[in-house]
Amino acid sequence: MSSAESKVYRLRGIPEHLDRLGVALLLSRFIVNGDQGDVSVGSLALNCERWVNRRTKTATLSFKKLPDIVSRDPDAGEWLLRDPTWLAPLVLDDTFIGLSPLNDVPEHEHHYDCIVLSGLASHPMGSWQPHGKDKSFMWIRDALPHLVPKVNFILYGYDTKLAGSRSFQTVPDIALTFIHTLQQGGWAGPGSTKLIFFAHSLGGIVLKEAFRMLADSSVRDELILNRTRGAIFFGVPSQGLDVSDLQIMLQGQPNKDALVKEISNESPFIEVLEEQFSGISHLQRMKLLWAYETETTPTVIVADGKYKRSGPGTVFVSPLSATSQRCNFEPGSTIQINANHSDMVKFSPGSKLIDRIAYKLQDMLNGATEEAGEEASEPSPGMMAASQIESHSTQIVVNHVDPAVDPDFWDIHSIIGAIHAPERDSRLEQIDIAAGHSFVWAFEKSSVGLTSWLQNDEKLFWISGKPASGKSTFMKYLHNNPFTTDYLRPWRRSANFVRATFFFHHRGTAIQKSLEGLYRGILSQVLKQAPQSILAIQSRLVQAYQAAVRAKNLGSLSHDLEALVAFCKITPNAETLGQLNKVLGCEMPLKAFRTIVIEPMLSTGATDSDEDLLHHVYPLRDTLLAVYNKDRSDTPSGLPAFQEMA
Structure with missing residues (x-):
């Protein structure tokens, strides 16, 4: 049981309407004699790919009891959870390769994405968690979204294991895959959010190489570079590393003469890359911060037939290398962390360093906002x-470039104003208020089915009756009753929760008694309460706009x-x-x-x-x-x- 709780998994392909409770209930079906208490959901967020027709969610979670499919093959790394009623299986894994969103931000407040890269021979999730069996806390997931609430934090995982590796990939190979992932996530297209990066150790080298490659790429790819506002580098070397302690572990492996040699002090790769990156970051006016370690890191030795970092301590990345000597002449851009190279990003709950990083990040965002006006008036290389x-x-x-394909082109407030009808709610105001406790039975009697319907995902709850029997009064009672809000609480946790109403009035205006009025009424409420839903109809808006441009011969x-x-x-x-x-x-x-x-x-x-x-x-x-x-x-x-x- 303890081994299950000490590991974090990722679940992908989750239907968009499910909340954390729904995910726990869904997974409990795959656990023998399991229930929702056997699943602890640490995060649940929409996937980054907005261009897909059917968006899904990704969760990070842990188990008290493992699903049967995982227990049978615990080293598989990835498991498919199938159900005959589903269009596609859910994907459970413990590798975290690719993008893993950790939180959602309301669309109207979502201006920044922070992408997090881990280091050499590290785990995309575990490398940012404290040591020990308790893996319930990860500071980027559980603390930063509350301290810097308008940023969407996203992990990026890539394979850099050392022992037993058959890979001969190089830093440029990893950087190119990272660029392709950013393209797939939509950051190379119009209207994307601004980018901030956290990078530890090798992750920073990969990020710098990606920037170098983007600077030499096409205009479309360079949009990624232009949208980058800054980065925080944790122990990222600007000089080659002493990797002599790794040589015994890498004997006969292709990565010894590829990735590891490339970042070692035997190669000029890192120093040349640092020079190129310094010029690119200066031209792009990036805000950069450099964190450095001030404790020695245990070297790798063989103990009990296994490779462990328990040998004599060494300075893995010196302050001068981690800051490119900025700790001497520009200390305001540096952050000292009194930990070794691995532990410098493993913050525990309540750590003052979390608050310090959050403050630095918020200051970076504020500075980027102040410079936005200046950037708009100056031609960039892009x-x-x-x-x-x-x-x-x-x-x-x-x-x-057709501006209509940019979501920012569509002013949500103007659209809502155009389709909203002021007389929409006048019928609701005219309906009599229910007398006394006339309809209390609707909530008290379970046989009615109202309370269970408010909490589940059934499509319709049909209410019928003779003319003048009080249907409208009953609907107004349900609309205004606080019990309705209470029973809808599980849905309200979703970032996409919308509560929309429309009351037909056969003696009212055309809007009050027509299908068009219903459409306009519901749509205006959806767009007002969930502005991000405009993405679902953007293609129709673009078609209408382009047709109008052609019809009126506009340019x-x-x-x-x-x-x-x-x-x-x-x-x-x-x-x-x-x-x-x-x-x-x-x-x-x-x-x-x-x-x-x-x-x-x-x-x-x-x-x-x-x-x-x-x-x-x-x-x-x-x-x-x-x-x-x-x-x-x-x-x-x-x-x-x-x-x-x-």
Whole structure:
């Protein structure tokens, strides 16, 4: 029993509607004579891949009694839990390879993802947990989401075991797989959240190599680099490591001459990488923090036929190497941790270091927010790459991106305002309040079935009766009764919980008695209570938007700029590219070029054709940028400036 409780597992493919209790009940079916008390769910969060049609959840959990399939083959690493009624099996594993989200953040508050990379020969989950058999606490999962509540923390696991390994992968191989995982998670696409990284030991080397590769990659992949706001490196060397104690363990293994040799002091790989990374991080204006250890780390020896870190202590990564000498000239960017190389990330509950890391992380996020305005007005290397100069021609090729595919393009408040009908709730207000204790029986009698329905996932609860028998009064009673809220508590734990109502009124307006009114009423409540649900209908919105653009012959800023350059026969140079990139920064949600410029100028008679307009706009490009950078509420007052200068 103790061995089961001392290990953490991951469960993937969980249906989106299930909460922690539902997961425990589901897994208890696979335990012989088990119940929900045999399963302890440490976290439950939506998967990172938003592009999939059917999103699922991932849980981290432990068992008091192991599922039968695990007991039969405890070393398998991965087990499929099947049920004939399921579309796909659940996947239980103890390897944590790939992405493992640890918490959910409400969509309207979700601006940052923090991806966590562990080190050499470590476990993606266990390396961040205290020593001992009790594995119920992991500080990134259980403490940081409460201290820094608007960040989604995600583990990234990769295979770097040493003993018995047959792998000859190198740091670039691991980094490339990491980049592919980030692409799959959606961080290379438009509208992605900003990125922060935690990296320990080898994980930091992999992260630096990934940044180096991204800097040399396509514009699309470089979006990952541009969205990175910072990182905290824990014991990440900037000089080669002394791995002599590992040699006896790696005899005859391919990783001895591949990964291990690459990071050793026999290779210049790490030092060269550090130089390249320093330049990239400076250009990207990343906020970086460097944590270093101040206790010696036991070396690897053979004890009782097993390899153990119980030999003489050594300084595995020195403060100078872990901080690239910043501990001497920039101590404010460093964090001293009085532990050895392994224990420096194994914080126990109540550790002051957790609060310190949380404070540093929050300060990093605050600094990134303050710099966001400056970044929007300055062309980044990624923005410069979006325009290409053909040396044999004066044409500038602009990379056209449809803004409608970006979720941020769709203003949720405007959508809700457009479909909401003010008279939706007037019928509810007109219904009489139930007299006395008329309907108390609905909650008191289990035979009615109402209380059990409120707590389970059955689709409908049908209430019928003769005209004027009190159905509407009964529904209002249920709607307003606090017992209804209490019985819905298991559902309210879900980030996607929505409570929506609609009362038909056959003597009311068209909205109050039509199917359209029902759709608009329910949809407006869903979007207001769960803004993230707009992703479910975004494809329909994009189709409608694109159809409207084609029907009205509208354009976009990037297309207008391309036409402008061709019309004015402009020879591209560094200054021109800089100005074009500044103007391209104006193509943001709800600020389309034609709405800002064309409509006001056409309405005032400043121009009578698009072609004439383009002739006027190019000399005013800096004014256009200044108007856009003003507060949105000031935009109308800024538009006459175009008219005066035209």
